[in-house]
Amino acid sequence: MAVDYHVHVAAHGEYHYSEEWLNLYLQNARQRGIQAIGLAEHEEYRDRADQALIERLRRPDLYVARGLEIDFIPGREETIKEMLDQYPLDFVIGSVHYIDGWPFDHPDYRQQFASADIDQVYSQYFALVDKLVGCGLFDIVGHLDLIKIWGHRPKLKNSLQYALPVLHSIKTAGMIIEINSAGIRKPVGEVYPAWKIIEEMFRLGLPVTMGSDAHNPDQVAEDFAEITRSLWDIGYRKVVAFRGRKPYLLPLII
Numbered sequence: 339m340a341v342d343y344h345v346h347v348a349a350h351g352e353y354h355y356s357e358e359w360l361n362l363y364l365q366n367a368r369q370r371g372i373q374a375i376g377l378a379e380h381e382e383y384r385d386r387a388d389q390a391l392i393e394r395l396r397r398p399d400l401y402v403a404r405g406l407e408i409d410f411i412p413g414r415e416e417t418i419k420e421m422l423d424q425y426p427l428d429f430v431i432g433s434v435h436y437i438d439g440w441p442f443d444h445p446d447y448r449q450q451f452a453s454a455d456i457d458q459v460y461s462q463y464f465a466l467v468d469k470l471v472g473c474g475l476f477d478i479v480g481h482l483d484l485i486k487i488w489g490h491r492p493k494l495k496n497s498l499q500y501a502l503p504v505l506h507s508i509k510t511a512g513m514i515i516e517i518n519s520a521g522i523r524k525p526v527g528e529v530y531p532a533w534k535i536i537e538e539m540f541r542l543g544l545p546v547t548m549g550s551d552a553h554n555p556d557q558v559a560e561d562f563a564e565i566t567r568s569l570w571d572i573g574y575r576k577v578v579a580f581r582g583r584k585p586y587l588l589p590l591i592i
């Protein structure tokens with residue numbers, strides 16, 4: 339284990355940046371062998387991130403990186419650019435949470451899957467992820483196959499076939515894919531992206547980072563020991579961290 343670059347301290351707006359609250363995240367990160375933790379607030383809570391506090395709590399054994407998780411919606415590129423210029427960032431995660439205005443990963447809107455053509459939905463989702471990659475604004479692709487969150491599977495092609503063109507775009511763009519453990523605690527019950535996609539990523543030489551998508555301190559580095567072992571078995575020996583939006587490699591420690 340080395341990095342957890344997807345952590346929400348403000349969660350979905352329930353929490354504020356106090357020294358006490360942020361320290362709970364950092365203590366758990368240290369205990370769980372994390373060397374660099376990346377705070378990636380959802381863009382709507384970006385003003386909650388207390389930059390002075392983050393700098394003050396940074397220690398030589400635990401780098402606290404400043405990031406954001408931004409919703410990619412086509413047409414928002416200029417707004418996103420402005421957001422990225424507001425303060426210095428170490429990394430930016432781009433995520434697709436909406437298909438044509440449908441917040442498909444939100445429990446209140448899950449029902450829309452019941453009447454949807456799942457292959458069509460997969461196709462639309464991965465086309466959006468491909469646009470996200472192509473826009474060149476982000477460092478990390480967030481939860482690459484989030485569309486599976488509720489356990490819906492395509493029929494005409496498998497998930498890897500839907501994801502494959504995007505993997506090639508990511509390689510061309512030089513972006514980093516996160517191995518996101520949050521899927522394990524969601525109905526789908528597996529990591530984002532699926533292991534068969536991660537195996538293909540390794541074959542293509544795509545580097546990875548790791549993220550828990552923690553929305554409370556207990557979830558920091560959740561399930562990382564198992565994930566790290568599986569990444570090692572596939573062949574990965576390094577993970578990527580970021581400073582000042584520049585990637586650097588750390589050894590994957592099992």
Ligand SMILES: [Zn+2]
Binds near residue numbers: 480
């Ligand atoms: Zn997300």
Ligand SMILES: [Zn+2]
Binds near residue numbers: 344346407551
């Ligand atoms: Zn997140």
